[in-house]
Amino acid sequence: MNAAPALPSLELEVPSVAFFGRTLAEYAQFFSLDPNALKGISVLDVAAGPSSFTAEACKRGADAVAVDPLYGCTPAALAVHVQIDYRRMLAQMRAKPQLLRFQSFRSIDEAEASRRSAAERFLADYEQQFVHNRYIGAALPQLPFLDGAFDLVLCAHLIFVYAKQFDFAFHLEACRELVRVSRDEVRIHPVVGLGGKPYAELERLRTALDADGISSEVVPVNYEFFKGSDTMLVLKRR
């Protein structure tokens, strides 16, 4: 008897956390931010990758800083990460369009053009601003900042998305650390994994954070690209 053909995996298969980034316009949608309200506030983008959020937010008068474990590499080395990881990620998206929702972008081509423009803008800014401490090499669950150093702390497409690579303890420590360095609030997006399913241990995580005096709320956002990516988790110290 012939073996049944293997069903294609129902999630994006990414061998390691992808160095893949988005623009401020996309961050504004999935974090429900008003770009005009960024002026004068301090913002930390954690797991920022080749996102252009920080470059664009600084242009708008925010005091924005980005963190990623790969910062500290040369611009040429980061450009190679972009080249390899964009190719892999876009190939996965094209192979599994059923995991995507064409609300915020009309097509994969449109999403690709936007994300490539983010990486180009990031690489140019990184080359100029790394020496001025706009881009800091560090990794969750430990951040090299004082308590309450930033008005707003953002973390997109790391926590919850890569639940296979990071265990529950990492998720809890990472959330506590994001809250520690925030003055007002933390926003995390999305609240689903690479298959579009909600993070399985969300209630356990929220209960543990609550016991630490951290309130959490799952808030709908006017955005969806990966299936199920239409919410963010907002954390605040009580």
Ligand SMILES: C[S@@+](CC[C@H](N)C(=O)[O-])C[C@H]1O[C@@H](n2cnc3c(N)ncnc32)[C@H](O)[C@@H]1O
């Ligand atoms: C998919 S990218 C997200 C980029 C950006 N936040 C966005 O949404 O466009 C995930 C990033 O997380 C970074 N990363 C991996 N492990 C990390 C850790 N332990 N702490 C912080 N960032 C990490 C990777 O280097 C990668 O650049």
